[in-house]
Amino acid sequence: MYKRNKRQERHKALARYLQNDPFATDEELAEHFHVSIPTIRLDRLALGIPEVRERVRAMAREAQSRMRGLTAEELVGELVELQPGQMGISILEIKPEMIIQPAGVAKGYYLFAQANSLALATIGAEMVVTGSARVRYRRPVYLHEHVVARALVKVKRGVTYLVSVHSKVQGEIVFKGQFIVIAPQIATGQEAN
Numbered sequence: 001m002y003k004r005n006k007r008q009e010r011h012k013a014l015a016r017y018l019q020n021d022p023f024a025t026d027e028e029l030a031e032h033f034h035v036s037i038p039t040i041r042l043d044r045l046a047l048g049i050p051e052v053r054e055r056v057r058a059m060a061r062e063a064q065s066r067m068r069g070l071t072a073e074e075l076v077g078e079l080v081e082l083q084p085g086q087m088g089i090s091i092l093e094i095k096p097e098m099i100i101q102p103a104g105v106a107k108g109y110y111l112f113a114q115a116n117s118l119a120l121a122t123i124g125a126e127m128v129v130t131g132s133a134r135v136r137y138r139r140p141v142y143l144h145e146h147v148v149a150r151a152l153v154k155v156k157r158g159v160t161y162l163v164s165v166h167s168k169v170q171g172e173i174v175f176k177g178q179f180i181v182i183a184p185q186i187a188t189g190q191e192a193n
Helices: 002-020 026-033 037-047 052-066 108-123
Strands: 078-083 087-093 129-137 146-157 160-169 172-182
Touching: 002 026, 002 037, 026 037, 078 108, 087 108, 108 129, 108 146, 108 160, 108 172, 146 172
Parallel strands: none
Antiparallel strands: 078 087, 087 146, 129 172, 146 160, 160 172
């Protein structure tokens, strides 16, 4: 009986944990809950929770369907969650072509591009442009690290938005940005003479 209660509590805690961090791998979950990786896999199976790749894929498909103003090619990173006018999340895996040699760190413009394109996508308007940006790089990012960027719309005044973006690697902030995004009205062609 004691073992069953412990497993049920872990299942509840696992479900809560994955709601807050859907990108957690089985290895990270096993470490967090102090159990083996096979135990985590069995727990996920019992709860009907797919592995991290499938969770991310499903979130990406749903988020892409809501995106306006940018094409998938213009977005740097993979969009995994989007609530237009409120927030968005994207993931960027650092690949060999993104690295400065011989330092072995990611080129800063990839982190900026991920954050900027996510800020634009988060607005959810047909046309969006960056008005200004204030950014800060907190630590270098290395090959094969996954950068999770989260954008939040902080203020909206007319067609101007203030969007805050925090990019993290395994929970550690590596990049912060404040973007002024403008969503001008698109002319309809029926303008007064």
